[in-house]
Amino acid sequence: MTVVAIDRFRFNVKAGAGGNGLARYNGVGGDGGNIYLHARNDVQFKRLLKQLDNADLQRMRAEVGAAATQTKLIGKRGQDTVFKVPTGVEVINADTDTVIVRCNTHDKRYLLAKGGEGGKSTNNFVGQLGEQFNIILSLKLRVDVGLIGFPNAGKSTLLKALTPKKKIHIANYPFTTTKPQVCYLKYDQDVGDDGLFAMSIADLPGLIEGAHLNRGKGHKFLKHVENASIIIFVVDATGFRLSEDSTYRTAAETVGLLNRELELYDSSLLQKPIVLCINKTDLPNSEEKAAAVEEMLREKDWPKLLPEDCRPQNPIVFRSILKTAARDFRLNGLQELLREVYFELNPMASDDYDFFEPRSKKHLT
């Protein structure tokens, strides 16, 4: 099922007004209800839409406070309204075009609009209006996994190979351009309390050397890994050459170059778990080439083994190094890859989970 990403909603927000007080008896009106956004990892675009359909699509409102009466001198406080939003939502003031708040923490409530004060002696017993303004909710997809590599490394093929046999749901969420793509993959194996194992993967267009300087629109693509929980480097075991007249790079040099691009763009990205996937190990001599990369990376100061123009300053310590042949759905490496990703996203999960139903038995060899 393809879901069209609607990534911006405009709303009029109006928190509850305070109820009037009762001057004669010193009665205090109830405060108006607040409006909160509740960030949740398990809220998806679709669910958000449903929630809003049930409410009013254009408006967010909270209850007004009750006025004080002769029989009830303290008016009841207006009820708060809580909207669940996917973690990562940005709230933009539609009038000033500035970001009010980023709902980046799972299960946290963010106060969006404060209800008005109830009427009391300090305001002449007149209930105050609640905060009211126009906002845009900008929905940014939470990306679990970001695939990075030079063109032709096999990122898209790897993504296809990772797609479960029994597809429950595969959705393409295009960003503003058709690429990069975020795919949301769900596996139907039951994982205890967590229910289904689902992850979103961003398949980013191939980087080129100098991406950190925005060559080949590098910034636009690298930006998407900033939110990713895990980064997967995909390199071609047989090496890489961008075009006839550019330098040929071995797989090891490619690893160094990707490391460099990432650190020069934003060195904090190197703190994320990074898995190296050496792909195309089905091609002649590629097993040996992949083994040579592994051996190099075992060295503590591995960059010094590379030519100067491929050397990163801050060498990555890879979470794991996997050898894959994505085109043949050769699953040994891929199963390990899924396992890595799964435990990274679900650190408390038990490890007896049977992950991946192969597309065909022959692929298990």
Ligand SMILES: Nc1nc2c(ncn2[C@@H]2O[C@H](COP(=O)(O)OP(=O)(O)OP(=O)(O)O)[C@@H](O)[C@H]2O)c(=O)[nH]1
């Ligand atoms: N022999 C072999 N070829 C592969 C493998 N994986 C991918 N390929 C081939 O390599 C070529 C590039 O694969 P893609 O998956 O399009 O590579 P990509 O990294 O997504 O490329 P860009 O979109 O340009 O960044 C295709 O012809 C694939 O069929 C593999 O494991 N073995």
